[in-house]
Amino acid sequence: MHRKPIRLQTRESLSLALSAPAVIWFTGFMILPLISMFYLSFTDWGSLVSKQNFVGLAQYQKVLSDPIFWAAFQNTAFQVAVAVPVMTFAGLMLAYYLNLRPRGVNLLRVLFFTPALMSISAKSMLFLGVFSTDGLLNFGLRSFNLESWTTTWLANEGTALNSIIAIDIWSGIGFTAVLLAVRLSGIPQDIFEAAEIDGAGHWRKIWNISYPVMKDYFGGLFMLQFLWTASNSAALVLLLTSGGPGTSTYTLSYLAFSKAFLQQSVGYSQVAAVSLFLFGVIGMLVIRRIFRSVV
Amino acid sequence: MSNSSVRQGLSKKSASPLLGSFLKTLSHLSVWIYAAALALPIYYVVISSMKTNQEIFLSPASLPKNWSLANYSLAWEAASLGDGLINSSIVVLFSLAINLALAIPAAFAIARSENRLSRALSGLFAAGFLIPPFAALVATVLLSIWLELFHTKLFLILYYPAMTMPLAVLLLTQYMRSIPKELAESAKIDGASQLQILVHIYIPLSRPAIVSVVVVNFINLWNEYLFALILAGPKVSNQTVQVALPTLTGVYTSDYGLLAAGTVISLVPVYLVYAILQRRLEGALAAGAVKG
Numbered sequence: 001m002h003r004k005p006i007r008l009q010t011r012e013s014l015s016l017a018l019s020a021p022a023v024i025w026f027t028g029f030m031i032l033p034l035i036s037m038f039y040l041s042f043t044d045w046g047s048l049v050s051k052q053n054f055v056g057l058a059q060y061q062k063v064l065s066d067p068i069f070w071a072a073f074q075n076t077a078f079q080v081a082v083a084v085p086v087m088t089f090a091g092l093m094l095a096y097y098l099n100l101r102p103r104g105v106n107l108l109r110v111l112f113f114t115p116a117l118m119s120i121s122a123k124s125m126l127f128l129g130v131f132s133t134d135g136l137l138n139f140g141l142r143s144f145n146l147e148s149w150t151t152t153w154l155a156n157e158g159t160a161l162n163s164i165i166a167i168d169i170w171s172g173i174g175f176t177a178v179l180l181a182v183r184l185s186g187i188p189q190d191i192f193e194a195a196e197i198d199g200a201g202h203w204r205k206i207w208n209i210s211y212p213v214m215k216d217y218f219g220g221l222f223m224l225q226f227l228w229t230a231s232n233s234a235a236l237v238l239l240l241t242s243g244g245p246g247t248s249t250y251t252l253s254y255l256a257f258s259k260a261f262l263q264q265s266v267g268y269s270q271v272a273a274v275s276l277f278l279f280g281v282i283g284m285l286v287i288r289r290i291f292r293s294v295v
Numbered sequence: 296m297s298n299s300s301v302r303q304g305l306s307k308k309s310a311s312p313l314l315g316s317f318l319k320t321l322s323h324l325s326v327w328i329y330a331a332a333l334a335l336p337i338y339y340v341v342i343s344s345m346k347t348n349q350e351i352f353l354s355p356a357s358l359p360k361n362w363s364l365a366n367y368s369l370a371w372e373a374a375s376l377g378d379g380l381i382n383s384s385i386v387v388l389f390s391l392a393i394n395l396a397l398a399i400p401a402a403f404a405i406a407r408s409e410n411r412l413s414r415a416l417s418g419l420f421a422a423g424f425l426i427p428p429f430a431a432l433v434a435t436v437l438l439s440i441w442l443e444l445f446h447t448k449l450f451l452i453l454y455y456p457a458m459t460m461p462l463a464v465l466l467l468t469q470y471m472r473s474i475p476k477e478l479a480e481s482a483k484i485d486g487a488s489q490l491q492i493l494v495h496i497y498i499p500l501s502r503p504a505i506v507s508v509v510v511v512n513f514i515n516l517w518n519e520y521l522f523a524l525i526l527a528g529p530k531v532s533n534q535t536v537q538v539a540l541p542t543l544t545g546v547y548t549s550d551y552g553l554l555a556a557g558t559v560i561s562l563v564p565v566y567l568v569y570a571i572l573q574r575r576l577e578g579a580l581a582a583g584a585v586k587g
Contacts (some may be wrong), residue, residue, distance in 0.1 A: 026457050030457050030460075111334055114566075115561070119520055119568055121561070125543075125555070129340060135551075139355040173329065182580075224425075227425065228427070252395055273432075
């Protein structure tokens with residue numbers, strides 16, 4: 001009788017040992033690099049092959065007084081503030097629409113999902129064509145007699161960042177909609193019928209039923225889209241605008257990338273990476289707060 | 296049906312039926328406008344891939360006059376897409392295998408025990424899910440240099456399983472928790488070891504979750520760009536297809552037909568998987584993208 005609990009315990013820790021390889025692997029390849037990022041941000045490291053010196057907060061001082069950093073910060077804040085709410089809330093309405101099983105629902109599902117299957121490089125190549133001088137967008141505008149609206153979308157300081165945000169929204173709405181629709185079809189449909197009997201229209205069924213029922217899930221998705229949008233912009237910017245024209249499409253993640261791999265200042269890059277990381281953490285806390293407090 | 300719509304009409308006294316049907320049309324319309332916005336660029340890239348540049352320039356929206364596959368063979372050669380596809384396949388396949396080999400036992404262990412340690416472990420992976428790996432790219436490069444694996448496929452093969460670990464462990468743990476404990480208990484009484492319980496009971500019963508993990512990770516890894524670019528490097532023998540594709544812009548800046556053909560080639564494998572596994576994929580992503 002005395003032995004049994006002891007044996008059970010050893011068994012339990014024995015079986016937990018099965019998770020050790022995964023934990024070690026994950027720690028080695030993900031957590032350790034993350035920790036060294038903080039260390040590197042306190043160095044004056046230039047190119048990857050040069051020597052590094054620990055300079056403490058001096059690197060931060062240097063970066064925080066650089067206008068490009070603040071331009072990148074502003075662009076990132078603007079990008080997520082526009083793209084994430086638009087894609088998630090439009091996605092929610094579309095998910096509701098899909099859940100009504102309207103005509104063509106299968107076609108819509110497939111279409112909505114297609115951007116989720118595209119890599120960033122494929123998306124970039126696609127939109128190089130769409131946004132180019134003689135591309136699809138300008139052609140469309142011309143055929144509606146809107147010649148004056150045409151521009152070189154990715155090379156114009158006023159439109160470049162917005163074009164990149166448009167790509168985020170373009171692909172984000174459909175993906176969010178499909179995920180939320182799967183979730184929505186899993187909740188008992190009779191609450192919608194009950195609401196209908198009480199006279200609720202579609203608008204109220206979206207905001208007073210679908211939304212509160214899925215609020216936690218929706219909030220989680222909102223957070224992930226926030227993280228993805230902020231961190232994925234490096235690749236999109238690299239392939240489409242390289243930060244230009246001027247600094248108009250520099251984002252924090254692109255800044256971290258370009259300083260390390262194109263401009264030989266690893267220390268600077270890591271300050272940008274830490275900033276992005278903190279921006280992500282603070283952003284998530286804020287988002288969580290908002291979703292918890294707003295009913 | 297008609298009854299409820301009558302009620303609905305009655306309840307909105309202020310809204311005239313005309314306005315109601317106007318709004319209805321408007322919402323149908325905006326959905327289909329968005330659908331068209333998704334379809335048009337894809338249509339554009341597919342038709343452009345079969346046109347000459349002059350045709351793309353003069354009549355961007357119309358179907359090609361002479362359907363030509365010349366761009367495809369050119370793009371295939373110019374960007375070494377064949378090598379890219381092979382490299383991608385090798386990297387993704389091995390990464391998926393290592394990922395499963397590590398994540399399945401881990402999920403089994405975490406799902407089966409309910410002490411503080413197991414909760415801490417699932418907390419670790421849940422937190423990992425929220426860390427965008429991008430932030431640590433430079434440090435990951437240093438790790439690969441230190442391991443003397445910089446600019447090799449092997450490092451990607453080792454790194455990708457870690458990148459996809461949180462999703463895999465979370466999805467599998469969640470699923471394995473729903474397997475009745477009695478099954479394992481009775482097997483234990485019959486003298487089965489932990490490993491036997493894992494192999495003969497948990498793995499077969501978790502097949503749906505394992506397939507979900509494989510599919511979601513396949514898409515994520517196949518499409519990964521930045522780490523493949525930096526870690527595996529620009530050599531043709533290491534380039535994944537995602538890294539190879541944009542090299543077309545460097546050589547042929549103004550040749551959109553070529554670029555379009557390359558893009559279509561790079562999309563085919565993922566769309567094939569999607570065509571086969573549509574429903575499962577959506578469900579898996581919905582369950583996995585956000586836990587709970």
